[in-house]
Amino acid sequence: MPFSAFSRGAALLCAAFFCLQATAQIDQTYARDAKQTVDQEYTQRINKYTTLPELNSPLTDYLPASSTVPTPMKVLGDVSGAPDILPYAEDVYSYFRLLESATPRVKVFTIGHTEEGREMIAVAVADESLLKDYKENDARLAKLADPRTINMNDATAEGLVKQSVPVYYITGTIHSPETGAPTALMELAYRLAVDDSPYIKYIRTHMITLITPVVEVDGRDRMVDVYKWHKAHPNENYPRLVYWGHYVAHDNNRDAMTLTLNLSRNVLDTYINWHAQVLHDLHESVPFLYDNTVGDEPYNAWLDPILTNEWQMIGWNNVQEMTKFGMPGVFTHGNFDTWSPGYLMFLAAMHNGISRLYETFGNGGADTVERILTPDEYSRTWYRQNPPYPKVKWSQRDNNNYEETALLVSLNYFAQNGQTFLNNFYLKSKRSILKPNDAGPAAYVLSANEESPDRQRMLLDILRAQHVEISRTTEAATATVPVKPKRENKEDDASAKPPQPKTEQRTFPAGSYVIRMDQPYSRIADALLDRQYWAPNDPQKTPYDDTGWSLPALFSVEAVRVTDAAILKAPMQTVKEDGDSGSSSGSGSVYLIANHADPGLITLRYLLKNATVSVTDAATTVSGQQYPAGSLIIQNAGANDMKSALQKTGLVAAAVSTAPSVAAHTETTPRIAMMHSWLSTQTEGWWRQALDKLRVPFDYISTQTVSNEDDLRSKYDVILFAPVGNARTPQIIEGLPMWGNELPWKKTDLTPNLGRIDSTDDMRPGLGYSGIDHLRHFVEQGGLLITSQDTAQFAIDTGLAPGVSVVTHGNLKVVGTLLATVAVDQKSPILNGYSKPLTVYSEDGLSFNVSNTVGGTRGPRLGGDEERTTGRGGPDDPDTPQGRPYMAADPRPHPKPWEAMPLNEDQTRNNPNVIPAELRPQVVLRFADKDSLLVSGLLDHGELLAQHATVVAAHLGKGSVLLFANNPIYRGETIGSYPLVFNAILNFDRLGRNAGTTTKSEAGQ
């Protein structure tokens, strides 16, 4: 029955007199077109699959009929949201292409492809008059997007706004188990193209709706496979979606800063190229509709306040209208903080648009099931006065009703206020350009003197992908910059010294990169290049994601924040692509490459697999150029191979006729395996992606492989066990419980998209105790096992890292924070190329203690047994027993927090737990002192973490186990710490305490 939902809600909500008025108003607002017939069969099915009348709205409880335009039933065989039906991306696309061929109100565009080659599309829906002229409209929007093109002239802008319609971009199912959006968007497009109700017609004629129905296409097809398997095995447990995209799962919605995934770049390019005003991303994990855009504090500090107000306008209107429909459980605000710019929707927030996100309620497939909510989900709060029901029978159709209704309400509101939002779009763009004069800074400068052009180029590439303009100085440029704080000795009497000047003049050489803030996309550059501070006493106690992300720190690249506007007057030119991509100077058949902890060095090594590569063990200077220890001497490489390798890596080499006389050793190309668990492949996916992007070859194996392979050493030199993601050691060993049925992950006729990355007949078994034995043998026979975070904990728990333990957390609070470290073992080849303190990413503040005994844990000595007993003298005096000469005790050792407690003779006598000297763990990096520990993000009680070990090499037999307390390869952000892993790989056989004894210049022979 039409309008039933509204009638029920209205009756509940108001007194009779008021109700009549409200009814009249709403009926008129949402009235259908009386002349348009309704598709009876389709409508009947909508109502059949909707589990309660109030879970639908007058906007979506019917479907208008069309004699020419096919409904989703044509492709699906049933209506959108029907039970048991999940279409593959290809089927979704075929429907949109049917629409395109049936109506001039729909156009389909290919916007790129996924890592596995699947197509991504965007569909434009609007009245034919708008779509016919969409390019002219876009040309006007482009001017509003870059007000420099109209000389920042408000009157011109006003004219353009009047002639233009806005573009609202909707993206679906980036999170593959959140399955409802594609069918909701198919039906939405049909409604927008066909429905003649005034409400929908207004949208169609006043704006362009752009739709990417499937963002994570690789993951969608795998999810449909899993669902089909489930339907074919109705009474069994079904496999979890262990792989979504080719590399990462849920984190595909954390890639909006570094843009490492094709889907992020494709969506951003579409958003930018269409000059859209909104990017609205659809998710399904909260009942029944959470418009999480408005979120909670802290708000991202680089946003234009105009935007945060727009969130409130659109969000609260959405809640209000759906509340009037009587739909329960619609709310905004909530507990999502809008601090991190890593979410897909934030691409718009950081590029002068409006970011939006819905969480509707999804069942992870198309089953209709009873859902039981938790108190925090159904309780009434100030921002959720009409909460979801504690228990509800929920269908995919219900989900589609909510998604479509909410979107239509938003689109209509946006269309009604299109001129305002277009004007805001212009204003935000203009204010981004005015940044140097307003909030500042004027620019960021990346000096031509940067030690590692490789890492600097990688940072600039990200800015370029973000559509940020990059300029390069043509002459030396000088600007006033803040004086870098010097580390002061606290004991010094501050009053005795003259006050330090706050600023100084700094000259950047010609060729330095300038990221000007007087450009439309200054905001994203500022947010990525600046530092973040999250106050320990912030009211928000549960940050939604990382609290720090400062890319210069994570790339170990200097980006100087310059507030002095003089920098903008320096002679410079905008640069499109970087010209300096890999070359060699000089002549000769020996090539020298300085090591500045460049990620490209490992790429080069594997590209030149057949060349003789030596690595210097000491610093040297050749023709005035300095080569730190760890630099490469390359011989027996063909000139063409060398040229090609340099072009691919962007590295610079010097050709000389003879190798310099310096201590060096030969570097091989170690055989690498990456071992994953079947519990989760999310966090290790970032490691896999990094190796692939850097062309480092590896075998991809699982813990099950290792469980069955007793001679790993004959196959591999290095096994990477990247973080699983908050896995406990027993889970890694046991896997999933073995009761119930097998959970296959493999390619079959029923599941053609599974098993392509790795496969198994049964995902449940874990590493097993045999797997631990095999890993132990692998290391004892000279292999290197690399672990991080939870897998480092695993190595400790299973006895693979004698003498290493985890520091107890206490009140320490770290949430995705960037922390400073200090090199401890300067001679370790793991630190090759590093010349300055490195910033690392810490997920939760893990750190290590080391000990000279097995099972020993040793925190910092804070007095305790050091304190004197009651007796004569003062607190610093010794007690003196009477009637005998005083005998002083030996002074007790006071190791630093990152050091092992030295053992005295008494402690080592007949003690089987003492680790032989050559097998004792070595600390490579430690966390910095308390006052200099925090680089970016949230840190509370840093004293519990300060000075403790960050990276430790433990030893077993002839091999080593490397433990990272940080995650060195994470979300394409931690470029500065990548080479720690790469150095370890390339020096896998030189990490022992007795390794590293140099043979004099093998290279020079």
Ligand SMILES: [Zn+2]
């Ligand atoms: Zn989601």
